[in-house]
Amino acid sequence: MSDFIHDSWGYFISAIALGGIAWCVWLLYSQRRWLQSKPAPGTPVQSTGHVWDGDLTELNNPVPRWWTWMYLLLCVFALGYLVLMPGLGTNPGLLAFTSADAIAREQAAQAQAVQPVYARYASMTPQQIARDPKAQEIGVRLFLNTCAQCHGSDAKGAPNFPNLADNDWLGEGTPEYIAQTIEQGRHGVMPAWKGVIDPKNAAEIAAYVRSMSKLAADPVQVVFGKAGYENYCAACHGIDGQGNRALGAPNLSDGIWLNSTSQDAIVRTILEGRDNRMPAFGQVLTPDQIRVLSAWVWGLSNTASQ
Ligand code: HEC
Ligand code: HEC
Structure with missing residues (x-):
């Protein structure tokens, strides 16, 4: 309902609510034949002139009194409701009921x-x-x-x-x-190394990381990757890849991975870093x-x- 924040909407809605009730009362009044005393038995009833299936005639009887009274009572009920409850635009009503309060009460009870x-x-x-x-x-x-x-x-x-x-x-x-x-x-952040580590060296470091977890890796890349790992990664992930729980840097040598173990995924982690949130x-x-x-x-x- 955030679209309906202008005050004039309150008046508009009040006008519809009160106008609706006034219209009902007027309608009942306009059909006021029920106020007249009952016609004597045997008096012919006016017909609307509609006839179906040969002899099914629609008569113009007044609506029953009980029905009319019920309608009037409903109008009184509606007016009473609007006085007590928030129904007229921004008017809070005498009871000042709000559904937010009702939920808060329910939650407290719960x-x-x-x-x-x-x-x-x-x-x-x-x-x-x-x-x-x-x-x-x-x-x-x-x-x-x-x-x-x-x-x-x-x-x-x-x-x-x-x-x-x-x-x-x-x-x-x-x-x-x-x-x-x-x-x-939690916020697991690993810095991105793009610009610091070139893609070739990143691939070598990734191979070295895979070798720490005993995953297949190109032996030449592994040899070249070691220095880079010790330079850039060991501060957080430990010299043997054992990780650092205070920094949330995972163990890279235990075979348990948050993410994919593929060479490409590790290269992407190195170049783009990680930003993992709970x-x-x-x-x-x-x-x-x-x-x-x-x-x-x-x-x-x-x-x-x-
Ligand atoms: C919207 C997704 C999401 C929801 C929901 C979520 N978590 Fe997490 N949770 C994560 C992510 C992502 C991480 C990893 C954060 C990181 O990398 O540091 C995480 C990490 C954790 C960790 C740390 C794990 C570790 O190895 O140290 C624990 C414990 C945890 N969640 C428990 C819960 C519990 C209990 C709930 C339910 C109340 C929950 N999480 C709901 C996404 C979620
Ligand atoms: C500043 C500390 C820090 C540095 C330096 C760092 N990392 Fe990380 N690394 C992290 C953190 C923290 C995470 C966990 C991110 C998360 O929670 O998702 C991580 C995650 C990883 C992962 C994903 C692990 C998995 O289980 O999926 C790999 C692979 C990784 N780092 C490799 C490296 C490599 C290789 C380097 C060196 C180029 C490096 N990291 C440098 C902190 C660091």
Whole structure:
């Protein structure tokens, strides 16, 4: 309705609403034969002159009284409604009802209703929550509703969306880290090296990266790529490709990839960099929900009983 922001729309809508009611009342009045006393039995009824199927005649009887009264009452109800509720343009009505307030009230009631469900987890550690059957049910539901579209319904991820069930993490992988990721989101940034590294050298570095993961790579390129890797990449990804969790730089030697392992894809990553974002859910989920969900995600890959 953002198109209807000018005040005059309020008057226009009020005119239609009140005009509609006035028109109904006028229509009833114009057909006021019902006000007259009932005709004596046997008085011939006026015909409209319409006849179908030989003898089916449309008579011009007045509308029944109960029907007319019902109509009048509906008009009174409509006027009362417009006085109490926001129906006349921008007039808020005597009750000042808004659907935004109604939703806020419902949400508050809902939060209060589920509060006892989460209360029992307040004194439990994330490790205990992860093993609690009831919390697992809640966790899987929250995950399917808010996370599965990116991380997959089995939490095993997809290209660019990390697998959350393999105990291989960009960051720390603790329940606290997972909770913080859910609350604040994540932004994985790798700088682009276009202009610094030429495409030939990028291909050599890519071959070297593939060799760290024991993937097939041209041995000559691998030899030439090593120096470039140590120069440009080791600061973040580690001299042996072991990664750096504080920077979110993935391990390049463990055979677990966010993205494609192809030579071309790695060259593209080197030249164009990466910008991978997970949105923040701090406004969508309550702190209680984040606590249970993060414990559940942690429990996916930390399956040994603690
Ligand atoms: C819109 C897509 C999207 C949604 C929805 C989403 N994520 Fe993510 N998530 C990502 C991306 C992309 C990354 C990788 C960010 C990066 O590269 O640093 C990520 C990373 C993560 C990580 C860090 C993984 C690691 O290896 O360190 C965790 C944990 C995580 N998500 C959990 C969740 C949970 C739990 C939810 C549901 C509340 C969720 N995500 C919803 C896109 C999403
Ligand atoms: C400033 C730190 C930094 C530097 C320097 C850096 N990277 Fe990265 N790199 C990252 C980060 C952070 C990510 C993860 C991006 C994401 O979350 O999607 C990444 C991702 C990657 C990936 C994707 C890994 C996967 O699992 O799909 C490859 C490949 C890669 N880097 C190779 C390199 C190479 C080769 C160099 C050197 C030319 C390099 N990086 C230099 C930070 C860095």
